[in-house]
Amino acid sequence: MLAALLLALCVVGANLKIMGSIALDSAPAFLGTILLGPWFGAFLGFFGHMVSAALSGFPLTIPVHLVIGLNMAFCMFVFGAIRRRWGSTQLIVILIADLVAYVIDVPEEFPWLYPLIGKTVFALFIPLTVATIANLALTEVVYMAIPNRQKQAFLLQERQHNEH
Structure with a gap:
């Protein structure tokens, strides 16, 4: 039930645009990553971005948005792994996980996108910085x-689900 709710919230967030396909779709993905684990969060991150891009008409082309979606999946997985490994309620862990998520979502993504879209990146x-900070803060x-x-x-x- 929570998984379905988070998927729906990714779609809602995908409609709350900041610019083009940049939207508030990743806040539910970040939250899902904390609550349901890194793998499900990775799925939500990819799904949320692809829905946002589709609603915008894939403004940077489908291949570019696939790269961004895969980067979002990686971002969610690492964010979730940090939160799971060291605790999701300690302030220092929260700050480190948020900082790592920002770095993966914004500057780390640029070398992957530059060959595809050049200086537009x-x-x-x-x-993207505004959206990432807003998504993380909302989360x-x-x-x-x-x-x-x-x-x-x-x-x-989640533990019971993983054991089966």
Whole structure:
């Protein structure tokens, strides 16, 4: 049920545009990564970006958006792995995970995109930075608002699912 809700929220966020295909689609993916694990978060990150790009008409072409979607999946996986490994409630872990997610989502993505779209990639820096920070901030606010007993229930549910 939570997985379906997060998928739906990725679609809602994909409609909240900042510029072109840059939107608030990754906040549910970041949240899903924390609550349901890095693999599901990677799926949500890819799915959310591809929906956002499709709703925008794939403004940078489908191959470019596939690269961005794969980078989002990688970003979610690493973010989730950090949060899972060192704890999702410690401030230092939250800051490190958020910083690593930003680096993967913005500057690390540019070398992959430059051969495909050239100098256009630099025009994306500010809107992508704004969107990434907004998505991460929204994620952390929502995560803090979830009661601890509910967070524990999500973690237990995921562990039981992984054992089967």
